[in-house]
Amino acid sequence: MKEFLKTKGFKMTPQRELIFRSFFELDEHVSVDELYDRVRQQDNSIGYATVWRNLKLICKVGLAEEVNIGDGITRYDRITKVPHGHLFCTVCKGVTEINVEQLVGLLAQAANSRGFTPDSFKIEVQGVCDGCHGKVEGNGQ
């Protein structure tokens, strides 16, 4: 990783190493706050801005991307080779990934036919997950 960053013109630091490691250990879609909390457990001298900047850096070097559900909080999602979409449960706020390879193919085709060259895709579904179906019926709000 140090070498990888060097080729991009960035330096390695203890803080950065911890932040990167923590980020990649999680398979969740973390927010700055969440990663900050996690990183703090290892080193409580790391500043919030540092976590934020490194999350941005991870995106800049192409290892993650920002995800926006619309709740006002930006999350960071590791970029994997397989294009995937997200199922957001509006009850438990959980996120599940689904493979959308074929869908992306169709989408790209549709975009291309309109002279649009796709760069990245975002496919999100909001709804209620399996585990939350019981809960919803029971409450009024």
Next chain:
Amino acid sequence: MKEFLKTKGFKMTPQRELIFRSFFELDEHVSVDELYDRVRQQDNSIGYATVWRNLKLICKVGLAEEVNIGDGITRYDRITKVPHGHLFCTVCKGVTEINVEQLVGLLAQAANSRGFTPDSFKIEVQGVCDGCHGKVEGNGQ
């Protein structure tokens, strides 16, 4: 519209009427600021909060939904019967809609097979639109 709102428990006011009308006249995906500016041309006494609250109201009664591209600005998009996705041009910031009826069908199927009950779909593609292809090659950044 007045009757419609009444059934939902809301009242009609001159400001509300102007805001609703202005919103539905636009087929663009407007932000609060944009709609505020537009509404102000008709009545410069309307407050920002009123425009914001009414945009939220339009969503609450199911006539629009919030769209988030990730630029930090929430836009409001009329809900139409035909599910559609968005093509966001990263060069000119333009938005084009595409029909994604079949895609949504496939998505719903995929979600259902995992016990997930879909509620709404968000399909977004970032890339370069037809008109901007020429521009991009020319500049370094």
Next chain:
DNA sequence: TCGCCAAATGAAAACGATTTTCATTTTCAA
């Protein structure tokens, strides 16, 4: 190894869009 310079860090402040508060006005059903 030493010194330098660009990059990185931490704390705090700045930003900016969104949301709330509060006093006042308005709608609308009785």
Next chain:
DNA sequence: TTGAAAATGAAAATCGTTTTCATTTGGCGA
């Protein structure tokens, strides 16, 4: 007409994000 509930406008509060600035650090070249 009248009262209760809802809506409005202005201003302030929120809150996540981003920048500033002084200081420290990493890592290359001498």
